[in-house]
Amino acid sequence: MIRKSVLPLAVAMMSLMGLTGCGAFGDEDPAESAAREPADGDASAQAQHALPYDVKPLLAPDKEYFGVALDGAPTSLKPVDAFAKTVGKKPNLVGSYSSWGDGFNAKGAKNVFEDGSLLYVSWEPFKPGLGTIADGSQDTYIKRYAASVRETNVPVAISFGHEMNGHWYPWGTKKQTPDNFVKAWRHIHDLFQDEGATNVIWVWSPNVVNPVPDVKLKAYWPGDAYVDWTGVVGYWTQTGAKTFDTLYGPTLRQVAGFTDKPVLISETSAEPGDRRRADVRQLLGGVEQNKDVIGFVWFNIPKRADWRIQSSPLALAEFKRLIADEAFGFEVPKS
Amino acid sequence: MSSGQDSGWFEQGQPQSPYAEPQPEAYPEQPAPYSQQPTSYQPQDYTYPQTTIPQQPGPQDWQQQYPSYGGGAVAEPQDRQPHDQDAESDYYRPEYSVLEPEPEPEPEPGYVLPAVPVSAWSMDNSRSAWISRGVLLLILMVQAGLSFRLGGSAFPSEAEYLMSGGRISGLVADGGLTGARLLSLAWALAATALLYGATRLLFNPRAALAAAAMYSVLESTAFTGRYASMHSLSLFLLAAALWLLAKTRQAHPTAVLLATPFAALAPFAAYSAALYLPTLTVLAVLTAYRFRGVGAFARGALFAVATGALCAVGVQLNGTPTGWNAHSGDSALTMLKESGQWGGIVLLVAVIGAVGYAKRARMGEMPWAEGDAPGAVRRAALGLTLCSTALLAPLYQAYLGNGSSLHIHVGFGLLFAVPMAGLGVSRLMGAHLRYPQIGIMIYVAALVVGMAQTQSLYRPPDSARMIGVMRQVVDGKGVYLSDDPEISAYYLRSATKAGQWKQAGRGDALASDVKKGTYDAIVLRTASTPDALRGVKQYRLLTVLPSPDKDSEQAPYRIWVKK
Incomplete structure (x- = not known):
C-alpha cells in the first residue's frame, strides 16, 4: 500500500522538479546574457548595460561652444529661446550658478541636454570655506550632489570656485591659500569619481590675470588629471584691454606654461558704450581664430552693469552678424 | 441501529x-x-x-x-x-x-495496540527495500532542490575551472557554467545515493535513510552540488570507494581492489580528498566481515598498497595536485568555529550514534535476530574512525592557517561521519520508531541551518553589469587588468582570449601597473578608488557599477579606460 502511493508520488515530484528545473535553466546566468549583444527589442538589457554618458567627444569639439548665462535659465528654457531669437542663433551651452549647499539642478541639466545643449554650473563655495571642504566634513553634501549628477546621466560642466585668483570672493586670495583651493578641488573630484559621476567636465576657471598680475596661477592648478577645461573669466570694459590678445593673452600664456587643456572663455560680456561693437568683434573673432579656445559664455544678465547684448542695438547687430558664422554652435550629441 | x-x-x-x-x-x-x-x-x-x-x-x-x-x-x-x-x-x-x-455504553479503550505482525521490523525484504528507495528518491529531490535554489553568475574559481580547457572533458566546456553545475549536481546526488547504500550495508536501511537525509541538507552538499568544480566528482569517488568497501565486506580480501581506483582518483579531482585515504584504509580493515583477524588486516594492507601504487602512477602522469599544503595567515580558531557551525549537528549526532553503537550492536527490535554482529572493539573503532574523520579537514586547514574552501572541504569529512549520524538518529528515535519527533527535529534543524549557511556562503560576484559594459570595451588585442580576470575571460571568451586578462594587485603593484599604462582597461571591485588610480593621467574612470541588488554587500565594479 505504502509502496503503491510512495512511488507515484516520487515520480510526480520528480517530473515537477524536472519542469521547474528546466525553467531555472532557461536564463539563469545574467552574466552570460550580458556577454551577448542585446537584441534590438530588448530595451531593458540595453539600458542595463548602457555605458554612462561619455563626455570625451565634448572636450575638444571641431566647432566653438556658444554659451549664454541668463536669468531664469536653465530651470526654464524660455529665456534661452528668447535670447536665441534676439541673436539669431541657438546657444549650445547654458551657464548657471549654484551656491555651496544647493542641490544639483537635475531638471535644468535635463532641460538643457534635451535641447541639444550643455549645462555649465559655476559652483560657488561662499560657505563654509575651502579647508572645511578639503578635510572631508562636507562629504555627505558632495556625495549627494555627485550622486544626483550621476543619476541625471547627461553631460555637465562644473566650475568650482571660479575666479579663485581674485580677492573679491570668499574663496579668493584674501581668505584662502592656493594649497587649500587645490586640496578642496581634488577632494571634490575624488568624491565624484568614487560615486561614479563620470559625466562631468571639470572647468578650472581663473579670472584674467590683468587686474591681479601678482597672483601666479600655477599654484592654483589641481593637475591635468583633475581638470578637463581651463576657463577664463574676462569682461570687456570701457577702460580695459581692447584686443582679444591683450585681454586674454597674458592669462592664456601663463596657463600654457603648465597645461594644454582646451580653453573656454567661461564668463564674458562687453560693457555698454562706444567700444561695445568693437569689443564684440574682438571677442568673437578671437575665439574663432584661437585654436586653443573652444568657445565662450556670454553673461547676458544686468548686474552692476547692463551686460545684456540687446541693450546696444549696434553691438547686437554685430553680434548677430558674427555669431551666424558656422563655426559657432553645434548640437551636443545625445550619446 | x-x-x-x-x-x-x-x-x-x-x-x-x-x-x-x-x-x-x-x-x-x-x-x-x-x-x-x-x-x-x-x-x-x-x-x-x-x-x-x-x-x-x-x-x-x-x-x-x-x-x-x-x-x-x-x-x-x-x-x-x-x-x-x-x-x-x-x-x-x-x-x-x-x-x-439506557445504560452507559461500555467504556472504550484509549487505543488498541494491534497485534504486531511478524513481518514488521524484520530483515530486509524486497518490499521494504523499494520503500526505502522511494524515500531515498525524495531525499535526493530535496537535495536537488536545495542546490537549485542557489544561482547566479560564475564564481572566479568556477570560471577558472571552465576556462582551464577540458580538464575533464569537452562536455563541460560545451555545457558552459550551467552544464558544469548540472554535472556537479549529478555527482552530488550519486554520492548521496552511494552513501545511503554504504550505510545500509554497514548498519541498516533506517540508519541509511537518516544518513542520506542528514547529508543531503548539509551546507557543503548543497554548495558543491551547485558549484562548477571537481569537488563534487571527488566526493562521488570517495563515496563510491566507501560503498565498495561496504559491498565487498563479506567477499575475499582481494575484492577490496575494486574500491582502489575510486579512492586513488579522488585526490586528483580535488586534492583535499587525499586526507581521507587513511580513513578508507582503516575502514577496509574494520568493515571486513567474514575475514576477521589476519584477513581483515590483509584487506586493509591490500587496499593501502594498491591505492598508493595507483596514486604514485597518477602523480607520475599528472603531477602532484597543487595547493594542498599552502600555508596562510587565517585564524585557526575562526576556522574551527566555522567548521563547528557547518558540521556540528551532524558530528554531534554521529558521536551519539557511535556511543550507542559501541554499547549495543542493535536496538533489539528483533530479539530473534540478535547475534552475528561486530564485536564491541570493532564497533567502537568504527565509531571512532567515522567521527574523527569529520575533524580532519578543519584540523589540517587550521594547522595550515589556510581557510580556503573550508566550507566545501568539511563536507568530505562529514561524508564519513554521516553514516554514524544516521545510526545516531535511528538510535535516538528508538526501537520501533518510538520517538520519531527526535528524528524530525534533528532533520529540520540540520535543514534550516544548512539552508541559511548555504545562502550566506553561495554569493558569487554579481558580474553581469561589469560584463555588459566590458563587452563594449574589449577587443581581441587589448590587455586588461582585472580583479576578476577569470570571470571576464570566461564570459567574454568569444571576444577575448584568456591571456588578455591579468590579475590586478593593490598598492605598489597596482601603482606600477597604472604608471606603466600597459593595460587598456582596469576593472577593480572596490568600495573606493585606490590611491594608485587617483589623479592619474593615463586612465579615466569609465563607470562605477554598484550591484543591482540593494542588499548586496558587494563592492562596486570600477572600470578605468585609457585616456
Missing part, C-alpha cells in the same frame, strides 16, 4: 417485505449490544464464537460469532400498527419506547 428496514438483519425465513415490521421474537437474536437494552453484563450469557461455527456463511455469521450481552429484556413496541391494518399509511413510521433507562 437495528432498524428492521435493513433486510440484511433478518433471519432467513423472515418476511422479506420492505414494510415488514420487526418481529418481537427476533429481538433476542438481534446483534445490538449498544442500542438495545442490555441491562447488565451477564457472564453466563457469554458464548465463545468458536462454539457456533456456521454451516453456511451469511449475515447471521456476524451475530453468531459475537456474544449477546442482553437477552432478557426486550423492547416491547407499544401501539403497534401492523401494516396490513393501516393500508392508508404512506410509509412506515417506527415508534419505540424504552422500558428501562
Whole structure:
C-alpha cells in the first residue's frame, strides 16, 4: 500500500522538479546574457548595460561652444529661446550658478541636454570655506550632489570656485591659500569619481590675470588629471584691454606654461558704450581664430552693469552678424 | 441501529417485505449490544464464537460469532400498527419506547495496540527495500532542490575551472557554467545515493535513510552540488570507494581492489580528498566481515598498497595536485568555529550514534535476530574512525592557517561521519520508531541551518553589469587588468582570449601597473578608488557599477579606460 502511493508520488515530484528545473535553466546566468549583444527589442538589457554618458567627444569639439548665462535659465528654457531669437542663433551651452549647499539642478541639466545643449554650473563655495571642504566634513553634501549628477546621466560642466585668483570672493586670495583651493578641488573630484559621476567636465576657471598680475596661477592648478577645461573669466570694459590678445593673452600664456587643456572663455560680456561693437568683434573673432579656445559664455544678465547684448542695438547687430558664422554652435550629441 | 428496514438483519425465513415490521421474537437474536437494552453484563450469557461455527456463511455469521450481552429484556413496541391494518399509511413510521433507562455504553479503550505482525521490523525484504528507495528518491529531490535554489553568475574559481580547457572533458566546456553545475549536481546526488547504500550495508536501511537525509541538507552538499568544480566528482569517488568497501565486506580480501581506483582518483579531482585515504584504509580493515583477524588486516594492507601504487602512477602522469599544503595567515580558531557551525549537528549526532553503537550492536527490535554482529572493539573503532574523520579537514586547514574552501572541504569529512549520524538518529528515535519527533527535529534543524549557511556562503560576484559594459570595451588585442580576470575571460571568451586578462594587485603593484599604462582597461571591485588610480593621467574612470541588488554587500565594479 505504502509502496503503491510512495512511488507515484516520487515520480510526480520528480517530473515537477524536472519542469521547474528546466525553467531555472532557461536564463539563469545574467552574466552570460550580458556577454551577448542585446537584441534590438530588448530595451531593458540595453539600458542595463548602457555605458554612462561619455563626455570625451565634448572636450575638444571641431566647432566653438556658444554659451549664454541668463536669468531664469536653465530651470526654464524660455529665456534661452528668447535670447536665441534676439541673436539669431541657438546657444549650445547654458551657464548657471549654484551656491555651496544647493542641490544639483537635475531638471535644468535635463532641460538643457534635451535641447541639444550643455549645462555649465559655476559652483560657488561662499560657505563654509575651502579647508572645511578639503578635510572631508562636507562629504555627505558632495556625495549627494555627485550622486544626483550621476543619476541625471547627461553631460555637465562644473566650475568650482571660479575666479579663485581674485580677492573679491570668499574663496579668493584674501581668505584662502592656493594649497587649500587645490586640496578642496581634488577632494571634490575624488568624491565624484568614487560615486561614479563620470559625466562631468571639470572647468578650472581663473579670472584674467590683468587686474591681479601678482597672483601666479600655477599654484592654483589641481593637475591635468583633475581638470578637463581651463576657463577664463574676462569682461570687456570701457577702460580695459581692447584686443582679444591683450585681454586674454597674458592669462592664456601663463596657463600654457603648465597645461594644454582646451580653453573656454567661461564668463564674458562687453560693457555698454562706444567700444561695445568693437569689443564684440574682438571677442568673437578671437575665439574663432584661437585654436586653443573652444568657445565662450556670454553673461547676458544686468548686474552692476547692463551686460545684456540687446541693450546696444549696434553691438547686437554685430553680434548677430558674427555669431551666424558656422563655426559657432553645434548640437551636443545625445550619446 | 437495528432498524428492521435493513433486510440484511433478518433471519432467513423472515418476511422479506420492505414494510415488514420487526418481529418481537427476533429481538433476542438481534446483534445490538449498544442500542438495545442490555441491562447488565451477564457472564453466563457469554458464548465463545468458536462454539457456533456456521454451516453456511451469511449475515447471521456476524451475530453468531459475537456474544449477546442482553437477552432478557426486550423492547416491547407499544401501539403497534401492523401494516396490513393501516393500508392508508404512506410509509412506515417506527415508534419505540424504552422500558428501562439506557445504560452507559461500555467504556472504550484509549487505543488498541494491534497485534504486531511478524513481518514488521524484520530483515530486509524486497518490499521494504523499494520503500526505502522511494524515500531515498525524495531525499535526493530535496537535495536537488536545495542546490537549485542557489544561482547566479560564475564564481572566479568556477570560471577558472571552465576556462582551464577540458580538464575533464569537452562536455563541460560545451555545457558552459550551467552544464558544469548540472554535472556537479549529478555527482552530488550519486554520492548521496552511494552513501545511503554504504550505510545500509554497514548498519541498516533506517540508519541509511537518516544518513542520506542528514547529508543531503548539509551546507557543503548543497554548495558543491551547485558549484562548477571537481569537488563534487571527488566526493562521488570517495563515496563510491566507501560503498565498495561496504559491498565487498563479506567477499575475499582481494575484492577490496575494486574500491582502489575510486579512492586513488579522488585526490586528483580535488586534492583535499587525499586526507581521507587513511580513513578508507582503516575502514577496509574494520568493515571486513567474514575475514576477521589476519584477513581483515590483509584487506586493509591490500587496499593501502594498491591505492598508493595507483596514486604514485597518477602523480607520475599528472603531477602532484597543487595547493594542498599552502600555508596562510587565517585564524585557526575562526576556522574551527566555522567548521563547528557547518558540521556540528551532524558530528554531534554521529558521536551519539557511535556511543550507542559501541554499547549495543542493535536496538533489539528483533530479539530473534540478535547475534552475528561486530564485536564491541570493532564497533567502537568504527565509531571512532567515522567521527574523527569529520575533524580532519578543519584540523589540517587550521594547522595550515589556510581557510580556503573550508566550507566545501568539511563536507568530505562529514561524508564519513554521516553514516554514524544516521545510526545516531535511528538510535535516538528508538526501537520501533518510538520517538520519531527526535528524528524530525534533528532533520529540520540540520535543514534550516544548512539552508541559511548555504545562502550566506553561495554569493558569487554579481558580474553581469561589469560584463555588459566590458563587452563594449574589449577587443581581441587589448590587455586588461582585472580583479576578476577569470570571470571576464570566461564570459567574454568569444571576444577575448584568456591571456588578455591579468590579475590586478593593490598598492605598489597596482601603482606600477597604472604608471606603466600597459593595460587598456582596469576593472577593480572596490568600495573606493585606490590611491594608485587617483589623479592619474593615463586612465579615466569609465563607470562605477554598484550591484543591482540593494542588499548586496558587494563592492562596486570600477572600470578605468585609457585616456
